[in-house]
Amino acid sequence: MxxxxxxxxxxxxxxxxxxxxxxxxxxxxxxxxxxxxxxxxxxxxxxxxxxxxxxxxxxxxxxxxxxxxxxxxxxxxxxxxxxxxxxxxxxxxxxxxxxxxxxxxxxxxxxxxxxxxxxxxxxxxxxxxxxxxxxxxxxxxxxxxxxxxxxxxxxxxxxxxxxxxxxxxxxxxxxxxxxxxxxxxxxxxxxxxxxxxxxxxxxxxxxxxxxxxxxxxxxxxxxxxxxxxxxxxxxxxxxxxxxxxxxxxxxxxxIWRGADYGGVGPAAHGRLTLEDGRFATRHAPDVHAWLKGPPAPRMEALDAEERAREHVMMALRLTEGVSAAGFAAAFAEAGLADPRELMHRDALDEAVGLGLLVSDDAGVRATETGVMVLNTLTVRLLEDRR
Ligand SMILES: C[S@@+](CC[C@H](N)C(=O)[O-])C[C@H]1O[C@@H](n2cnc3c(N)ncnc32)[C@H](O)[C@@H]1O
Ligand code: SF4
The missing domain is CATH 3.20.20.70 (Aldolase class I)
Incomplete structure (x- = not known):
């Protein structure tokens, strides 16, 4: 961690x-x-x-x-x-x-x-x-x-x-x-x-x-x-x-690279890696209830695939893209060694062929053309395979 x-x-x-x-x-x-x-x-x-x-x-x-x-x-x-x-x-x-x-x-x-x-x-x-x-x-x-x-x-x-x-x-x-x-x-x-x-x-x-x-x-x-x-x-x-x-x-x-962050204050979100897994945390938005308490945030456990998909989605927004080494360090233990394992192979090959993505030893990143259509591209790459 x-x-x-x-x-x-x-x-x-x-x-x-x-x-x-x-x-x-x-x-x-x-x-x-x-x-x-x-x-x-x-x-x-x-x-x-x-x-x-x-x-x-x-x-x-x-x-x-x-x-x-x-x-x-x-x-x-x-x-x-x-x-x-x-x-x-x-x-x-x-x-x-x-x-x-x-x-x-x-x-x-x-x-x-x-x-x-x-x-x-x-x-x-x-x-x-x-x-x-x-x-x-x-x-x-x-x-x-x-x-x-x-x-x-x-x-x-x-x-x-x-x-x-x-x-x-x-x-x-x-x-x-x-x-x-x-x-x-x-x-x-x-x-x-x-x-x-x-x-x-x-x-x-x-x-x-x-x-x-x-x-x-x-x-x-x-x-x-x-x-x-x-x-x-x-x-x-x-x-x-x-x-x-x-x-x-x-x-x-x-945050985009996947580090932990805690949220305090009404409506604050966080992502925490704890002994029993990684959690999405969310405070309720009610200011008055928060001022009285504050109530504990809702904690939702994220399984390895959810975490990995979230990581890829966020890191693709970065110019540096998803680092293959960083991904392996974070997810190999959970059985995911490379970000491409999460992606639809055809969508990835097509995006690379069209010059929208670069996929190499360093990882996967959007090109100047790819970033223009990043939302659509990410959805296609990560469409639910389960
Ligand atoms: C929490 S606000 C920043 C601080 C402060 N409340 C303000 O508005 O100056 C975060 C930023 O999100 C952007 N933003 C909020 N709603 C947006 C929207 N619907 N579309 C695009 N940008 C938005 C604005 O640029 C805003 O500065
Ligand atoms: S409503 Fe508040 S938070 Fe939202 S953009 Fe305006 S000033 Fe910022």
Whole structure:
């Protein structure tokens, strides 16, 4: 078992709910009590430590929701509890997601002093009309301020953009990405807008009030993003993530490579390798129940084949792909020596023949053409053989 361990901390609140978002995030009806959050996070961490035993803590990631709304004292108490519970690496990465408009210089400094060393800003768009259409409450100027202060205050900085939005053309996107690059640090995430069931965006699309870009425009935007960011020194290391080599998000990279991570906070997920197997853990999303308890997460045992399929699915999203040696180290004991044993031979041969995948001694990885159709490709490769 790899001793490397990552901690995900979920903060459940946002100031307002964006029309496209189906994350477990809520607008609180009244002001929360920071002391209750600290107590609940501490109890959750203590319970998780009881399950994991001693581990090497490689990263902490505050996601949400909008964790920049949490008081820096809350963040500091959680960082402290995590560092005391496990053995932190000297370079332990501590990321916090921040919404522009929720932070000023003072708060950012306080967050840094609380132990955050990597800021991830939810920029989403540099076009004012698009921010409005997405239901974001901040302005482009708020974003630019947050990024400028963020660069000054934090060692490491990333921001999120959402592309393939209604009305976006390739030309407009290229201009926008160029502007975004002026504010970019070592890392960016660029997501294609996804229409999630049950969101106001899904209703607007269903009722014809909003039209999503057609497939060709989406593909052109995807391809141009990879090309432009690679030329700017931040090649894709995952489908939606771009970084200067060595500046990848260690938290997410660890998870995509199959490391263990624990989740604390309402709705937090985790993957834990324990003495009696590997488990998917899931906290219930109810914030008030969590504040009272927190209740133990649901633990679902994953059998070797499920684990191996999940590993292949996630690792194929990485530019480095699935490592044959890494796969063998993780699964040989369970009778699976090579990732290709899980794949439909015909689908694999066809994808290699079409130049969508490379399959060699190092493992299996998507090519620049393959990554454009990765979802379909993965489904075909891993279609249930049982
Ligand atoms: C938890 S949010 C980040 C922090 C913060 N709440 C914010 O929105 O700025 C994670 C990221 O997921 C992305 N995201 C959320 N819903 C999405 C959707 N339906 N399609 C594409 N990207 C989405 C956004 O880029 C967002 O920044
Ligand atoms: S995108 Fe971020 S700010 Fe918007 S509702 Fe989702 S979690 Fe909250």
């Amino acid at each position: 790899s001793p490397e361990f990552h901690l995900y901390v979920h903060w459940p609140y946002c100031r307002s709910k964006c029309g496209y978002c189906d994350f477990a995030s809520y607008v609180p009806r009244q002001m929360w009590d920071p002391a209750r959050f600290v107590a609940a996070y501490r109890a959750d961490i203590a319970a998780l430590r009881g399950r994991t035993g001693e581990r090497e803590l490689a990263s902490v990631f505050f996601g949400g929701g909008t964790p920049s709304l949490a008081e820096p004292e809350v963040i500091g108490a959680v960082v402290e509890a995590a560092m005391a519970a496990w053995a932190p690496r000297a370079d332990c990465e501590v990321t916090l997601e921040a919404n522009p408009g929720t932070v000023d210089k003072k708060r950012l400094r306080a967050l840094r002093d609380a132990g955050v060393n990597r800021l991830s800003v939810g920029a989403q768009s540099f076009d004012p009309a698009s921010l409005k259409a997405l239901g974001r409450e901040h302005s482009v100027d708020d974003t630019k301020h947050a990024l400028t202060w963020g660069h000054d205050i934090f060692e490491r900085l990333s921001f999120d953009l959402i592309t393939a939005r209604p009305g976006l053309s390739l030309g407009l996107w290229e201009d926008e990405l160029g502007e975004a690059l002026e504010f970019a640090g070592e890392h960016l995430s660029v997501y294609q807008l996804t229409v999630e069931d049950g969101t106001p965006l899904a209703r607007a699309v269903a009722e014809g009030r909003v039209t999503m870009p057609d497939e060709d425009t989406g593909a052109d935007i995807f391809e141009a993003t990879r090309r432009i960011l690679a030329a700017a020194g931040r090649p894709a290391y995952e489908v939606s993530n771009f970084a200067r080599p060595g500046a990848e998000c260690r938290h997410n990279l660890g």
